[in-house]
Amino acid sequence: MVVSLRLPSLSSLFLPSVSRRSPAVLRRHHHHILRTPVFAASFSAQTTVSETDDRVDTQKSNRVQDQAVTPRSKDFNAWYLDVIEQAELADYGPVRGTMVIRPYGYAIWEAIQDYLNVKFKETGHSNMYFPQFIPYSFIEKEASHVEGFSPELAVVTIGGGKELEEKLVVRPTSETIVNHMFTQWIHSYRDLPLMVNQWANVTRWEMRTKPFVRTLEFLWQEGHTAHATPEEAEKEAIQMIDVYTKFAYEQTAMPVIAGRKSKVETFAGAVKTYTIEAMMGDRKALQAGTSHNLGQNFSRAFGTQFTDESGLRQHVWQTSWAVSTRFVGGIIMTHGDDTGLMLPPKIAPIQVVIIPIWKKDDDRAVVLNAASSVKEALHAAGIKVKLDDSDQRTPGWKFNFWEMKGVPLRIEIGPRDVSSQSVVVSRRDVPGKQGKVFGISMEPSVLEAYIKDKLDEIQSSLLEKAKSFRDSNIVDVSSYDELKVAISQGKWARGPWSAGDKEELRVKEETGATIRCFPFEQPRGIKSCLMTGNPAEEVAIFAKSY
Amino acid sequence: MVVSLRLPSLSSLFLPSVSRRSPAVLRRHHHHILRTPVFAASFSAQTTVSETDDRVDTQKSNRVQDQAVTPRSKDFNAWYLDVIEQAELADYGPVRGTMVIRPYGYAIWEAIQDYLNVKFKETGHSNMYFPQFIPYSFIEKEASHVEGFSPELAVVTIGGGKELEEKLVVRPTSETIVNHMFTQWIHSYRDLPLMVNQWANVTRWEMRTKPFVRTLEFLWQEGHTAHATPEEAEKEAIQMIDVYTKFAYEQTAMPVIAGRKSKVETFAGAVKTYTIEAMMGDRKALQAGTSHNLGQNFSRAFGTQFTDESGLRQHVWQTSWAVSTRFVGGIIMTHGDDTGLMLPPKIAPIQVVIIPIWKKDDDRAVVLNAASSVKEALHAAGIKVKLDDSDQRTPGWKFNFWEMKGVPLRIEIGPRDVSSQSVVVSRRDVPGKQGKVFGISMEPSVLEAYIKDKLDEIQSSLLEKAKSFRDSNIVDVSSYDELKVAISQGKWARGPWSAGDKEELRVKEETGATIRCFPFEQPRGIKSCLMTGNPAEEVAIFAKSY
Secondary structure, three states: OOOOOOOOOHHHHOOHHHHHHHHHHHHOOOOOOOOOOHHHHHHHOOOOOOOOOOOOOHHHHHHHHHOOOOOOOOOHHHHHHHHHHHOOOEEEOOOOOOEEEOHHHHHHHHHHHHHHHHHHHHOOOEEOEOOOEEEHHHHOOOHHHHHHHHHHOEEEEEEOOEEEEEEEEEOOOOHHHHHHHHHHHOOEHHHOOEEEEEEEEEEOOOOOOEOOOEOOEEEEEEEEEEEOOHHHHHHHHHHHHHHHHHHHHHOOOOOOEEEEOOOOOOOOOOOEEEEEEEEOOOOOEEEEEEEEEEEOHHHHHHOOEEEOOOOOEEEOEEEEEEEEOHHHHHHHHHHOEOOEOOOOHHHOOOOEEEEEOOOOHHHHHHHHHHHHHHHHHHHHOOOOEEEOOOOOOOHHHHHHHHHHOOOOEEEEEOHHHHHOOEEEEEEOOOOHHHHEEEEEEOOHHHHHHHHHHHHHHHHHHHHHHHHHHHHOOEEEOOOHHHHHHHHHOOOEEEEEOOOOHHHHHHHHHHHOOEEEEEEOOOOOOOEEOOOOOOEEOOEEEEEOEO | OOOOOOOOOHHHHOOHHHHHHHHHHHHOOOOOOOOOOHHHHHHHOOOOOOOOOOOOOHHHHHHHHHOOOOOOOOOHHHHHHHHHHHOOOEEEOOOOOOEEEOHHHHHHHHHHHHHHHHHHHHOOOEEOEOOOEEEHHHHOOOHHHHHHHHHHOEEEEEEOOEEEEEEEEEOOOOHHHHHHHHHHHOOEHHHOOEEEEEEEEEEOOOOOOEOOOEOOEEEEEEEEEEEOOHHHHHHHHHHHHHHHHHHHHHOOOOOOEEEEOOOOOOOOOOOEEEEEEEEOOOOOEEEEEEEEEEEOHHHHHHOOEEEOOOOOEEEOEEEEEEEEOHHHHHHHHHHOEOOEOOOOHHHOOOOEEEEEOOOOHHHHHHHHHHHHHHHHHHHHOOOOEEEOOOOOOOHHHHHHHHHHOOOOEEEEEOHHHHHHOEEEEEEOOOOHHHHEEEEEEOOHHHHHHHHHHHHHHHHHHHHHHHHHHHHOOEEEOOOHHHHHHHHHOOOEEEEEOOOOHHHHHHHHHHHOOEEEEEEOOOOOOOEEOOOOOOEEOOEEEEEOEO
């Protein structure tokens, strides 16, 4: 499916008047960031195009682009906000901490949905929809759940002009209302397993917000299942974290580490929480998805029982699991660079952008005609392709713009290319001339095969790059001192751990790092706890996190 | 795409204990309806299967099924609620007026989404997402908008444990927040048109609720566009009502009447509202979708301006348009009958259900094997097919169950069919033996062609049936007396109208009918207003409505 995006507001972004204003808009909750509007200055004068080779001097336009966002190395947070603004992924909503997801950002979320929705159905789940208003009393039924969520609630107290008798919670997650309904639907073992999912908005009154990563309202999917045995529930929880892991590696090129959360970090109301932890470009950890084995905590609180095959009444065993629009933030912070966003081809709304280049008016029709044919051929081959044929912008401007948007491949077509029936192909992930290949045949079957091959190559390459970055930033530690050194260097520390909650909280207090997970992949051999020296069964990964 | 639905809770529905309880659950907000639980009584004793012809005596099982829901003719509302319960489309949420959309009901909504989402993108719209919390002050900016919506608002007053400084409205519709953002994104004519859509939940504090038709929270899509000229905005508003009309006719087999709303019935904040009006089985009108030309009402209220080509600042011209989960209610009430739901093939989550039939254990494997092959062949041909191979229910029970669910075609396969390499095919829309064809070859290409042909036939037939029902229930009237007679007979009245708002409200008060629309299709010739006798340019359609 080709996603044809209208991006009508982009042209305005680069007008001086707007560029001067937009950073303020995006930064209004981030007053600590100061930055000169270099972007405005560099873009108010149009990039000049030197067409000695029928095309743009990429060196020069890249130099201009380099100034477009705060360098990642200089200020990662400012870089992140700049990319979100300039790649038109999101904007702030009028209410503090809320986010407007703009078409290009939403298209990435749609790609996430398209993949996961199929996987959920393949694994036996049906989509459905639960109301977002939850009676306040529901939240109070599961003790640790209320403790975890009550500080974050948005509460409706007025409806239809009247004060409500019972306050309503705007769902922060749906376990309580799900169990209320499951109790009505589940009667015997024949009703199990009950496996559903919903795509929905959720609200958590967060104090420190950041677009995509942590917003007052966000979009997610939440799966909810009920089973007849604890083994089945555990198998389901593991199955779903595996689905997320596979998605992260294969679609988003994010080499997440899957594992189990410590007791301290377990979801409010769960027996066990499984997680995928991703290393961002600043080496902070991002919890990118979780799957919870809820045991009988909610079924006991809500009386969700079934009659088993021997006629006995039992509480069901449950799971829940979720990924959210936070994943978009993870993609940005894993792959982006100083030129902007860099999207893995499998998740990119646009995989290939075609930029036609002409100088003389005589060449225009010929070039546009060839560009259209190439577009049609790639489209027919199932490639998500966009032809940027607007007259309003120069090729140099377009190069920068689509690089900022992270489109994996660019095809350039000028009059000489048309004569030789070939095109130039540039990779987003390999800057400059190294990533540019001349003379690729326009012949559809040749070009399609070449493009598909390159897209695969980029997909693998992004994963490999992220993997080696990750691996070079995880340090094996065997003592608390080593852990402290690793964390102070901004790295992840991996070491044997069998100490208690108290020691875990001490690490957090003293280093800022938390246990991200006990990874599924464990080293062999005898281990002793880095903190206590006692025997330890597992290594844990410690890191600072979002 | 084959939608494989897990329906784990259905078995329980037919257990006596549950059947006795469920009506109460579904009716708890409809105390005026009294009904004996005949469904429970008839289903607590399993349908007996007489397999003289290797298959079920349909006459007998239909007789049982007839008692399953309140007859439509007896009590349309009770019938509607019964179908929703027994076809497992929805359930009531814990908060008054909220609805849980169950997997089978949600799958119909997904079919609606799949079709419209493609059409919206084809017509140049991008999906995005606006926050649902709107500052209260926004709602007050457009005078008629606040008047229309303020009685229906849900208001968040507490966030993160604290009383909020500014109350937040849970979106009843998004024009205000959309304009707040558009004002930041739109600067010059180059930014126009700006055409977006969002799939979202909305909240309206309705007093009289009814599943799908009117609920406190519902799901919808809302399109929002901004244009440089009034002509473009008008063209867009018309284009989108046309998309809805085509969808209604071609996908849902609902012969809606498209037209313009009267001033009284126009959307709060719009200049013109276009609508599609559908006739339900009880001949009440259902407003199934609307498209609004908003003029400059919101752009003036929010200062949404652009610089035109001559350098002048102008307010943008806007539209908005929506369909919601109400459409699912429309499908139920257009096509359903005393046997339950009846789904048009193009919108059906399951188009064909295969029921294997065997008596002797020896036959089981052979029959199931053949049924699986047939399933695979139809699946490969792109038909949404479900094989109901569960051992827990008799074929008779399954026949009734899938008829209740409105599956357009049933394939029966017994041992004799396997011997003769043929199947029996039954149409949901043609009851009894008339709808049953024996000896259709199992050979994949033959069977696929036959099934596809039949699905097309059912699709057309449902539309034709609904059309003739509609047409036989619209009466042309030329006086108020004639209008009153038509309305008192439960029909729609169509007559020339040029009277004012006061007369329109008088009709409503005296007859209960409102102007549903001035239809696009108008009779020729000179007309005089049915109320005043003055010249009239158009006929209007009057009807009682949901």
